[in-house]
Each structure stands twice: as C-alpha cells, then as structure tokens.
Amino acid sequence: MRSLILQYLNLSYNQLTMLPDSIGLSDSPEDLKQLSKLILSNNQLTILPDSIGNLEHLSKLDLSNNQLITLPESVGHLQNLIEINASDNNINQLPENISNLKNLSEFYLSDNQLTELPDSFGEIRMAIWWEQTTSWNPQKMVILPKKSPLVSAH
Numbered sequence: 520m521r522s523l524i525l526q527y528l529n530l531s532y533n534q535l536t537m538l539p540d541s542i543g544l545s546d547s548p549e550d551l552k553q554l555s556k557l558i559l560s561n562n563q564l565t566i567l568p569d570s571i572g573n574l575e576h577l578s579k580l581d582l583s584n585n586q587l588i589t590l591p592e593s594v595g596h597l598q599n600l601i602e603i604n605a606s607d608n609n610i611n612q613l614p615e616n617i618s619n620l621k622n623l624s625e626f627y628l629s630d631n632q633l634t635e636l637p638d639s640f641g642e643i644r645m646a647i648w649w650e651q652t653t654s655w656n657p658q659k660m661v662i663l664p665k666k667s668p669l670v671s672a673h
Contacts, residue, residue, distance in 0.1 A: 524553045531581070535562040543573030552576070560584050560604070572596040583607050583627065595619040606630050618642040 528551075538559075543552060556579040564585040572593025579602045580594075587608040594603075595616030602625040610631040618639035626643075 525551060526553060526576075527556045527558075528554055529556075529558040530562070531558050531560040533562050535559070535564055537564065537566065538568055538571070540568045540570060542568060543570040555579070555599075557581070567591050567594075569593045575599065578602070578622075580604070590614055590617075592616055598622065601625065603627065613637050613640070615639055 552574065553576050554574050555576050557574065557577060558579075558581040560581045560583040562585050564582070564587055567582075567587065567590065569591050570593070571591065572595070574597065576599055577597050578599050580597070580600060581602075581604045582590075583604045584607040587605065587610055589610060589612055590605065592614045594600075595614055595618075597620065599622060600620050601622055603620075603623065604625075604627040606627040606629040608631050610628070610633060612633070613628075613636065615637045616639070617637060618641075620643065623643060
C-alpha cells in the first residue's frame with residue numbers, strides 16, 4: 520500500500536504558541552519533511568524551532584499575524600522558498616543569511632518592528648510589494664536587483 524505524502528499543511532487561526540522542536544528532524548514523520556506549503560498565520564507563535572530549516576521542500580511559508588520577534592538562522596537553509604509572509608509580527612531583525620534564499624520572489628514584512636535590514640539583504644533579487652491600507656496593488660510592484668543601492672545603502 521502506497522502512503523500519501525503531506526505537501527500542504529494549514530494550521531492558521533488556532534492558538535498555537537510553539538511548534539514541536541522535532542519538526543523537520545529525521546525523527547519526525549517523513550510526510551512532514553516533504554511539505555511544500557506551511558501556513559501558520561493567525562496564531563500566537565513567539566519563536567520558531569531551528570529545525571524548521573530542515574523542511575527542504577518548502578516553497579511557501581506563511582507566518583503572518585503571530586508574535587514572532589525574529590526568524591531563526593535556519594530559515595536561510597530553505598533553498599526552495601519562493602514566498603515568505605512574515606507580516607504583522609514583532610520582528611525586529613532578520614537573520615544575516617537571509618540572502619541565501621536565491622529563489623525567494625516575495626517577502627512580506629509589513630507591520631513589524633524592523634529598524635534596519637541585514638547587509639546581505641541587497642543580495643536578494645525579489646519582488647517587493649507596497650501596501651496601501653489593506654489592499655495589494657500589483658501595479659506598485661518593484662523588482663530590486665542584486666546590490667540595489669536602494670537596499671544596500673545605510
């Protein structure tokens with residue numbers, strides 16, 4: 520009998536305060552390691568386990584509307600990530616290795632506590648979306664090239 524592999528997991532709108540440390544580790548169920556989309560929005564998460572960086576097939580990670588202060592360095596290991604939504608948190612810094620995410624095309628960081636971006640941030644080529652109130656306006660999308668003076672200026 521062939522077992523099904525879980526590729527999409529939506530745990531949004533719960534009261535989660537933490538994820539198990541074993542998520543993404545070799546002793547976690549094999550189907551979790553195959554996740555391509557992990558939706559954790561609208562919970563009470565304050566921290567993510569480092570083992571989240573072992574979910575190597577992840578292409579979308581939605582962490583919006585939580586209470587995160589930072590993203591773990593291990594997020595920089597998620598080479599297949601195309602989209603991260605970390606808006607509406609309390610994030611005050613990003614890991615320096617965020618520039619390792621070469622496939623990242625959308626990174627939502629609105630409504631956080633960021634005062635600066637890592638020096639490596641200018642090495643990312645991605646789409647940046649600006650919000651006007653609560654609506655998205657794709658006509659205002661800007662593609663920042665690698666080493667953009669807009670991003671790498673201090």
